[in-house]
Amino acid sequence: MNPFYHLVADRAFHRCEYCHAPELVFNFPFEVEHIFPTSRGGVNVEINLALACRLAFLTLFLITNWHQK
Ligand SMILES: [Zn+2]
Numbered sequence: 001m002n003p004f005y006h007l008v009a010d011r012a013f014h015r016c017e018y019c020h021a022p023e024l025v026f027n028f029p030f031e032v033e034h035i036f037p038t039s040r041g042g043v044n045v046e047i048n049l050a051l052a053c054r055l056a057f058l059t060l061f062l063i064t065n066w067h068q069k
Helices: 005-011 054-065
Strands: 031-034 049-052
Touching: 005 031, 005 049, 031 054, 049 054
Parallel strands: none
Antiparallel strands: 031 049
16 A cells, blocks of 8 residues: 555545545545656655546556557
């Protein structure tokens, strides 16, 4: 689990910060993702982190990485 999970999850009231889905209904912890990816110079600080459901996490990952091959 991301060491910032509790801080970010509490800040987001345990809801996805993209679609606002409540973490409780998914029955597993959401991902803590970097708003500005570390692969592009983003840093691992609270202000650059967001709580994301699996769908938002995968969508953002694909959008960020799909053309890098
Ligand atoms: Zn979401």
